[in-house]
Amino acid sequence: MAAAAQAKGLEGWLITLEFPSYYAVMTYAQDRALREEVYAAYCTRASDQGPNAGQNDNGPVMEQILDLRQELAQLLGYASFSELSLATKMAESSDQVLSFLRDLAKRSKPFAAQDLQQLKAYAAEQGCADLQSWDSGFYGEKLREQRYSVSQEALRAYFPIDKVLGGLFAIVQRLYGIEIAEQKGFDTWHPDVRLFEIKENGQHVGRFFFDLYARANKRGGAWMDGARDRRRTVDGVLQSPVANLVCNFTPADSGKPALLTHDEVTTLFHEFGHGLHHLLTRVEHAGVSGINGVAWDAVELPSQFMENWCWEPEGLALISGHYETGEPLPQDLLEKMLAAKNFQSGLMMVRQLEFSLFDFELHATHGDGRSVAQVLEGVRDEVSVMRPPAYNRFPNSFAHIFAGGYAAGYYSYKWAEVLSADAFSKFEEEGVLNAETGRAFREAILARGGSQAPMVLFVDFRGRAPTIDALLRHSGLSEDAAA
Numbered sequence: 139m140a141a142a143a144q145a146k147g148l149e150g151w152l153i154t155l156e157f158p159s160y161y162a163v164m165t166y167a168q169d170r171a172l173r174e175e176v177y178a179a180y181c182t183r184a185s186d187q188g189p190n191a192g193q194n195d196n197g198p199v200m201e202q203i204l205d206l207r208q209e210l211a212q213l214l215g216y217a218s219f220s221e222l223s224l225a226t227k228m229a230e231s232s233d234q235v236l237s238f239l240r241d242l243a244k245r246s247k248p249f250a251a252q253d254l255q256q257l258k259a260y261a262a263e264q265g266c267a268d269l270q271s272w273d274s275g276f277y278g279e280k281l282r283e284q285r286y287s288v289s290q291e292a293l294r295a296y297f298p299i300d301k302v303l304g305g306l307f308a309i310v311q312r313l314y315g316i317e318i319a320e321q322k323g324f325d326t327w328h329p330d331v332r333l334f335e336i337k338e339n340g341q342h343v344g345r346f347f348f349d350l351y352a353r354a355n356k357r358g359g360a361w362m363d364g365a366r367d368r369r370r371t372v373d374g375v376l377q378s379p380v381a382n383l384v385c386n387f388t389p390a391d392s393g394k395p396a397l398l399t400h401d402e403v404t405t406l407f408h409e410f411g412h413g414l415h416h417l418l419t420r421v422e423h424a425g426v427s428g429i430n431g432v433a434w435d436a437v438e439l440p441s442q443f444m445e446n447w448c449w450e451p452e453g454l455a456l457i458s459g460h461y462e463t464g465e466p467l468p469q470d471l472l473e474k475m476l477a478a479k480n481f482q483s484g485l486m487m488v489r490q491l492e493f494s495l496f497d498f499e500l501h502a503t504h505g506d507g508r509s510v511a512q513v514l515e516g517v518r519d520e521v522s523v524m525r526p527p528a529y530n531r532f533p534n535s536f537a538h539i540f541a542g543g544y545a546a547g548y549y550s551y552k553w554a555e556v557l558s559a560d561a562f563s564k565f566e567e568e569g570v571l572n573a574e575t576g577r578a579f580r581e582a583i584l585a586r587g588g589s590q591a592p593m594v595l596f597v598d599f600r601g602r603a604p605t606i607d608a609l610l611r612h613s614g615l616s617e618d619a620a621a
């Protein structure tokens with residue numbers, strides 16, 4: 139904040155409404171009045187409320203966007219924009235999505251209420267007897283620190299990059315019956331970039347580049363890109379797939395190998411899941427091979443699915459080892475990590491459900507005479523455990539659905555989590571390193587890309603339609619979660 143002030147030629151500290159600045163104040167600022175001031179400014183952006191009321195009000199624009207979407211849907215023969223959105227997704231009908239979200243809400247709301255009660259009790263102990271929206275982040279962070287003081291930095295020593303990669307490869311080689319080997323001597327776009335080849339029974343399957351480290355002028359974030367698709371060409375030649383796997387990890391430093399936080403390890407597994415979806419396809423038509431043509435609400439299945447091995451003791455044993463002593467992750471650190479994983483998961487779940495239901499209802503029921511605010515109020519009555527102040531205009535900056543591609547699709551996050559958790563539960567039943575289950579997952583899901591409806595693929599693997607039980611259990615939101 140001091141640097142931000144300096145950059146503008148100002149004295150002192152500059153707080154902006156950019157997310158990192160807002161988030162830092164909400165999480166760490168001791169000054170309650172400051173938190174309230176920043177909260178009020180942030181949650182009234184582009185609206186008829188707050189310090190800049192009416193200056194850039196998105197309200198009328200949102201109504202217009204919703205009208206036009208409704209018109210577009212009707213021109214194409216759909217009753218509502220939500221039906222149009224679902225035409226290319228795995229979910230089959232608006233009713234199915236709404237009852238899916240409501241079912242999750244009904245089952246997680248009691249846990250959210252418990253989380254809130256705990257937070258309120260803790261805040262009261264600290265001298266805050268009337269917890270408000272601008273207090274929950276602050277006391278939540280203090281409570282988390284007090285209960286599970288496990289720092290990502292402390293975990294780094296146990297995740298040197300070579301140990302992590304060796305473990306990741308060991309896991310997927312065992313599960314999917316493939317061999318992975320580094321190929322040296324190839325030209326790449328940067329000396330840090332490494333090339334690997336995947337083989338199966340000695341036969342070439344595909345290749346991937348790992349571009350893992352942050353460097354100047356490199357785009358931030360982590361992603362998988364299909365550099366080349368598997369396909370049969372007009373000459374009958376089979377083109378093998380190539381993937382780029384890009385992350386922004388901290389590079390090796392002063393004699394130490396690159397050391398990853400557990401969050402970064404999880405990111406690596408996530409992107410590798412997308413990579414395997416692209417590389418282990420058996421489809422020969424580019425349009426539906428790998429991740430091509432896979433429905434929006436199913437494309438995160440293989441990636442979120444791979445993350446599970448970062449939380450399983452059997453997986454952690456393979457991917458962790460102190461960079462100096464080789465000692466595996468100590469039991470007490472592991473237990474703290476697992477306990478911290480589901481901290482306030484009830485509150486997080488109902489928050490995501492509030493966004494998802496609001497988005498979906500808004501697009502499913504537009505034109506029924508209710509305003510955007512009324513739809514939101516209705517959803518909050520149903521799922522929320524903590525009401526924000528009346529001036530809150532969160533929809534006015536909900537860019538995912540008004541300015542991004544998530545209109546009538548925000549539910550996809552939860553939908554894909556349900557699929558990946560339920561798919562993984564088969565491994566929990568049969569062994570997390572069970573090669574037979576791994577092969578079945580590969581042939582049913584990874585190999586078939588967009589060549590079939592995702593529900594068909596899922597049922598082929600799981601033997602039944604997906605249920606929400608595994609996700610609730612993994613998130614600590616079921617009675618047997620503690621087991």
Ligand SMILES: [Zn+2]
Binds near residue numbers: 408412438441
């Ligand atoms: Zn992803």
